[in-house]
Amino acid sequence: MTLSWRITLFSTGLVAVLILLVNVSVYTFFKANLTEGELDRVATQAITVASSLDQTSMSPEAREQYLNAYAPGSGMLRLIDEQGTILLTVTRNQELLDLPTGFNAGEVAALETVDEESYATASVPLIWNDGQIVSLQLTEQLEHYDESVPLLGMILTIASLVVLVPTFLASQALGRFIVRPIRSLAATMNDIRIRGTLKKVDHLPTQKDELADLSRSFNHMIELLQQNAEQQQQFVSDASHELKTPLTVIESYTNMLKRWGKDDQAMIDEAVEAILSESQRMKGLTEQMLLLANGETPTHEKQLIRLNRLVSETAERMSVASGRTIYVKDSNGPLYVTGSEPLLKQLLFILLDNGIKYSDKSLTLELRSSGSDNCSIAVIDQGIGIKAADQEDIFKRFYRVDKARSRDTGGSGLGLAIAQKIIAEHNGSLSLSSTEGVGSSFIVTLPTAKKEETDETN
Numbered sequence: 522m523t524l525s526w527r528i529t530l531f532s533t534g535l536v537a538v539l540i541l542l543v544n545v546s547v548y549t550f551f552k553a554n555l556t557e558g559e560l561d562r563v564a565t566q567a568i569t570v571a572s573s574l575d576q577t578s579m580s581p582e583a584r585e586q587y588l589n590a591y592a593p594g595s596g597m598l599r600l601i602d603e604q605g606t607i608l609l610t611v612t613r614n615q616e617l618l619d620l621p622t623g624f625n626a627g628e629v630a631a632l633e634t635v636d637e638e639s640y641a642t643a644s645v646p647l648i649w650n651d652g653q654i655v656s657l658q659l660t661e662q663l664e665h666y667d668e669s670v671p672l673l674g675m676i677l678t679i680a681s682l683v684v685l686v687p688t689f690l691a692s693q694a695l696g697r698f699i700v701r702p703i704r705s706l707a708a709t710m711n712d713i714r715i716r717g718t719l720k721k722v723d724h725l726p727t728q729k730d731e732l733a734d735l736s737r738s739f740n741h742m743i744e745l746l747q748q749n750a751e752q753q754q755q756f757v758s759d760a761s762h763e764l765k766t767p768l769t770v771i772e773s774y775t776n777m778l779k780r781w782g783k784d785d786q787a788m789i790d791e792a793v794e795a796i797l798s799e800s801q802r803m804k805g806l807t808e809q810m811l812l813l814a815n816g817e818t819p820t821h822e823k824q825l826i827r828l829n830r831l832v833s834e835t836a837e838r839m840s841v842a843s844g845r846t847i848y849v850k851d852s853n854g855p856l857y858v859t860g861s862e863p864l865l866k867q868l869l870f871i872l873l874d875n876g877i878k879y880s881d882k883s884l885t886l887e888l889r890s891s892g893s894d895n896c897s898i899a900v901i902d903q904g905i906g907i908k909a910a911d912q913e914d915i916f917k918r919f920y921r922v923d924k925a926r927s928r929d930t931g932g933s934g935l936g937l938a939i940a941q942k943i944i945a946e947h948n949g950s951l952s953l954s955s956t957e958g959v960g961s962s963f964i965v966t967l968p969t970a971k972k973e974e975t976d977e978t979n
Contacts, residue, residue: 523700524699524700524703525696525697527696528696528700529689529692530692531692532688532691533685533689533692536688537681537688540681540685541681544677544678544680544681547673547677548674551670551673555666555669555670556632556666559666560630560631560632563630563641563642563643563661564628564630566643566659566661567630567643567657567658567659568628568643568645570588570591570598570657571646571647571657573587573591588600588609588611589611592611592613593659593661594613595613595614595661595664596612596614596617596640596662597611597617597620597658597659597660598610598611598659599611599657600649600655600656600657600658601622601623601624601655601658602624602649602653602656603653603654603655604624605622605623605624607622608649612660614662616635616636617635617660619635620633620635620640620660622658623656624655624656625646625656625658626646626656628643628644628645628646629643630642630643631643632663633660638662639662639663640662640663641660641661641663641666642659642660643659644656644659645657702733702736703732705723705736706722706735706736706739709721709722709723709739719743719746719747719750720743721739721740721743722736722739722740764803766842766867766870767799767800768799768803769842770799770838770839770841771795771796771800773841773842773844774791774792774796774841775792775796777792795838799838821863821864822861823859823860823861824859824862825857825858825859825970826857826858826860826862826865827855827856827857828856828865828888828896828898828967829853829855829856829888831862831869832849832851832886832888832898833849835869835870835873836848836873836886839869839870839873839877843874843877845883845884847873847885848884848885849885849886849887849888850885850886851887853888853889853896856888856890856969857970858896858947858970859970860946860947860967861946864946864947865943865947868940868943868944869886871936871937871939871940872900872936872963872965873886873900874936875936875937875963876900876901876902876904876961876963877902879902879904879905880903880904880905881904882902882903883903884900884902884903885899885900885901885902886898886899886900886901887899890969893969894969895966895968896966896967896969897964897966898964898965898967899963899964899965900963900964900965901960901962902961902962903959903960905958906955906958906960906961907955907961908957915953944965944967947968948968949965949967949968950965951963951964951965951966952964
């Protein structure tokens with residue numbers, strides 16, 4: 522049974538029970554009140570007849586004539602002695618003779634039914650001719666009573682139907698009104714289950730009630746799920762991209778050792794140092810990814826870094842990993858920045874890897890000092906260059922300039938987006954200068970460390 526029908530039946534049933542209780546109460550009260558009124562009326566009439574007979578000296582024939590005059594047209598008058606013997610009966614309805622008789626020493630009124638017709642019987646004691654006490658019994662048919670009670674029952678029944686039918690229809694409308702947002706939610710959930718894609722409830726209720734709150738809460742939950750799904754996708758993409766570079770470096774040094782480095786102690790030391798360094802960086806990346814997977818924000822410890830050393834080491838390892846010549850130009854003195862060494866190393870790996878993909882010639886890393894406040898690193902390639910129309914979009918996630926390249930050869934389009942995040946975390950900036958067919962130059966500008974911090978390190 523649907524919820525709408527449950528609401529309809531429950532509401533209609535509850536109203537029906539209340540109406541039944543009210544109708545029974547009204548019917549019982551009215552019937553009792555009407556019965557009491559009729560009995561009082563007949564009793565008063567019997568007392569009047571008995572008083573008239575008792576206060577006059579009439580012969581038996583005169584009393585009988587008197588009783589005939591007072592006898593109701595649809596009723597009966599009887600005189601009954603103390604032994605229960607009927608002394609006199611006056612009636613025009615012979616069926617009333619079957620009513621039970623009995624002597625009553627006091628005034629008594631009761632309701633009798635004969636052939637589904639109601640009669641009120643009142644008994645009043647009086648003194649008969651011979652001085653004995655007899656009971657005057659007046660019986661009268663209650664035609665008004667028999668008409669009023671069934672009429673009341675019919676009126677109450679009709680009134681109940683008049684109330685129940687609109688109640689039933691209103692309950693159905695209420696059920697549909699209440700269930701409509703729930704059905705919309707259920708339909709949306711089923712569509713999500715079938716299609717496997719998240720979607721919101723299209724039509725939100727405009728009123729402010731619990732059902733509207735339920736729909737809004739559902740849409741808010743879908744928004745959170747969509748955000749989590751996007752974060753998960755971003756997490757997987759960034760993880761694969763960031764782990765690829767240290768794995769490439771490790772693989773390159775391992776191949777180099779395997780080919781000709783077994784007898785060269787200097788090469789062995791260099792390879793072991795590089796493999797150890799990249800392994801530690803992978804371990805750090807893995808720990809950060811686990812924090813992201815648990816919903817926590819990874820923290821990057823920042824320290825004073827000598828940028829000259831970081832640039833030369835990174836260039837050397839990328840040169841070994843890619844087999845490409847990378848020149849380092851550094852005509853400045855020692856340059857220091859405050860930041861996370863793994864992140865800055867990852868930044869250089871991304872920019873160098875991007876240049877290697879889109880250039881077949883050597884690359885250049887140029888370290889420049891831009892006054893006392895800033896320094897810059899330029900990654901210069903001699904590749905295909907970037908069209909002016911594409912230069913604003915290359916920093917977007919999953920955007921690739923050369924659409925014809927596959928994901929394996931052209932990258933995933935994540936590197937520069939990750940690079941921008943790293944630069945933003947270090948309060949720096951990234952600019953691009955590119956000429957199509959000539960090459961590109963990515964320039965990273967970072968704030969230099971304060972002089973007192975440099976002095977403390979030295």
